[in-house]
Amino acid sequence: MTDMPDTTLTSDPSHDAPLPVDTDDAADYYTPGAPIADTKAPQGSIDQRWQTRKFEARLVNPANRRKLDVIIVGTGLAGASAAATMGEAGYNVKSFCYQDSPRRAHSIAAQGGINAAKNYKEDGDSVHRLFYDTVKGGDYRSRESNVYRLAEVSTNIIDQCVAQGVPFAREYGGLLDNRSFGGVQVSRTFYARGQTGQQLLIGAYQALERQVAAGTVATFTRHEMLEVIVVDGKARGIIARDMVTGEIETHLADVVVLASGGYGNVFYLSTNAMGCNVTAAWRAHRKGAYMANPCYTQIHPTCIPVSGSHQSKLTLMSESLRNDGRIWVPKKKADCGKDPREIPEEDRDYYLERIYPSFGNLVPRDIASRAAKNVCDEGRGVGPEVDGVRRGVYLDFRDAIARLGKDGVEEKYDNLLDMYERITGENPYEVPMRIYPAVHYVMGGLWVDYDLQSSIPGLFVTGEANFSDHGANRLGASALMQGLADGYFVLPHTIRDYLADGPFEKVDEAHPAVVEARTSVTDRIEHFLTVNGTRSVDSYHRELGHIMWEYCGMERTEDGLKKAIDLIRTLKDDFNRNLKVLGTADSLNQSLEKAGRVADFIELGELMCIDALNRRESCGGHFRAESQTEDGEALRHDDQYAYVAAWEFAGDGEKPVLHKEDLVYTAIEMKQRSYK
Amino acid sequence: MKLTLKIWRQTDANDAGGMHTYDVDDVSADMSFLEMLDVLNEQLNAKGEEPIAFDSDCREGICGMCGLMINGEAHGPVTTTTCQLHMRSFTDGETITIEPWRSDAFPVLKDLVVDRGAFDRIIQQGGFISVNTGSAPEAHAVPVPRDDAMRAFNVATCIGCGACVAACPNGSASLFMGAKITHLGELPQGQPERDSRVVNMVAQHDHEGFGGCTNIGECTAACPKEIPLDVISQLNKDLRTAMKHGH
């Protein structure tokens, strides 16, 4: 149960709150642009919009489908499901991933589960309730039409997966089991032990491989997409590098889909896989696709802390541990280096229970994360010192063991405690566990309309790579739902309206736009290999991550963000002059791969800070210190910031252009969250 | 701690390759095995020597991307993936030998990186249930006995890492294949294609150059997900049944 939702209570509407006077902290960093709107969602009652759109989207004659070439970058839940479905429909699909097999996309690592409004428990769940919980959990910063559709198709996902042989947990009677996550009051989460993402992805992967055998899908593994080809304003293909031979390949098509996942690795340390990147999305952004709400990052409170400067990634521990574990730090700084078992009860500060007596250890993710950061900043963190600070808090099972017995705890949290011991070498039955927040998911991503089409016609974006469904904060077990909804049930319908005008005029490889895209890729590679400086790619990535975590992490301030922008600009300059990448362009070269990714992360990092600076309000995963209530809680400003910030690239060294899409709620009322 | 590493280096698929020796200092017990290699790579890069290529992605034991022969054992001395192995399993001053998976069906691409594309091609031949998107019946239409679902799940946890092949003296992929056949064969949804699945997958397996199974059991001992040996018996049983049915 790793992925629990935020619990939300509603109280005073935020528009009663006083507003800050000077609100555009980012004024010097961007150019205001024309407002943007989603033109594809039909008007009318929210529960009719998807039916209407499906009906209105034009059909493609089956005989024409095999003449239509579709490129899909990414084989996670969002990409594999789309590739399989488009292949079954008879389109000619090319599927790309950077791993050696489509089955390894990072969706595989999701543990907790997937939501669906099946109401199998007869506990009052419905499409509307799932919609409501998701919008509220997203702190009213998502687009209601998209979220409603997500809730609507959620039930089909479970049917599809079961038919594919996904071994979900079942009850003794043979029916599917559900669990309730955290504060959500209904049981709607389907799961396969702690490996739900793996089982769902294997299902989609198998469907994809079946289409490979059927000849409708061709897979390109160990291929990294490095550029989008835009011809006459339309996406017409990609440039990819064969990561084994180094060959730069041109792939042309009628339509391109990006399902390339999230960019949490901009923070260097995150729960993402080593290869997760923003390159596919960022290259599209530079070609005209707007990037929406890039600063919205989800930080998960229960990860295993950093153990030293060698650390390459962070591992998530199920959030369900907070149901029975008690979180504390020593009251006195002097006790922080001591064996925790020797610290008496009266010297322990169970700070969540103290500050939030009614929710205690079960406060939402963002609150638990920020509170942990605050006590460590005060110098009361525990565990090894990394860069002079102890960054960890105890999650203690002593009382739970006394209450439930060791067996009881073992039964509930079976493999989690083992996993902790394997990684840290400490036995959590004897010594309290140590946890610390880590970057886990990004709600921001490429802007898409209701059809999942970006601002470049013919470029569609699905899964974590787009921005649309989770607002400022994602509810647990809803990313898997979104990836599969997009790929199995949404994109295949919306994309046909675009493809109905195809096949489009053939593009020649000698077309100037193709040549330009290829040259930009080869020039960049040439540049990385010839800087001949002294610093490794990893050292830049680590430094960028440090800047982002410090100033654009759990808590953001105007001064900090401005400082971060300066630091990132300096870092970028140094990266361009002092990078050292060995090896050649025409071979398997992992340093070269990383150089391209880090170069894009650096540019993204700057935009994230500008976006965070512009949004002088606290909402969901975005806490601006300038916007809090008297007792330090997040304060939203719906009258000023109920918009999607869609950023347009204006050229290197130019200020990005901000287009605002107003968020309009017709089926739900905006409320402020409160937990005290 | 200080370690001496003997590591296989090979520039590309055509190169003969050979072992090279490196020393690393400053290894902490909390590092993962791959983080230790990261540290070595940073040192090599600083010295102007090309870093060692090795695969990894999730680094939490689930994607199946990593996999090294460590002192002759697939994924090293502990029952886990290479990325979840930590340096506290080794001692100061030790010499560690690191090689890629060795199998004719998994050609080396560079240093410690191999090509496991053969696994995908085996799946293409039947490792699925044929159901098009949108044509699935209501999920509760067919109840599945809990024990069958559990057994299907247990073997569906295979991560496709290839350690079973690397550990097998015959280079057989029977454990990998048996896990898939058992996963789908345990479920009612998997029945209609049960015969053709096993026949076609086994044919592809043999075609890829994997060896036959002679019941040695090294595969299951090396498997980080502890896939049991009886999936191979299931595979053989299903194959015999399919033959009887005239496949």
Ligand SMILES: Cc1cc2nc3c(=O)[nH]c(=O)nc-3n(C[C@H](O)[C@H](O)[C@H](O)COP(=O)(O)OP(=O)(O)OC[C@H]3O[C@@H](n4cnc5c(N)ncnc54)[C@H](O)[C@@H]3O)c2cc1C
């Ligand atoms: C540890 C962890 C636990 C989680 N638990 C849950 C959970 O319990 N429930 C839940 O709902 N969500 C969970 N999430 C979130 C969820 O898993 C992800 O948001 C979701 O799986 C993303 O799917 P995706 O298909 O968009 O991207 P991914 O699965 O990340 O796939 C990205 C694909 O794009 C490819 N790619 C990327 N860049 C390129 C490029 N340049 N060229 C070629 N290919 C490229 C990759 O090869 C890969 O195939 C969790 C996330 C993490 C990290």
Ligand code: SF4
């Ligand atoms: S059966 Fe085990 S060793 Fe073989 S591929 Fe699967 S997980 Fe790896």
Ligand code: FES
């Ligand atoms: S890197 Fe994913 S299993 Fe080891």
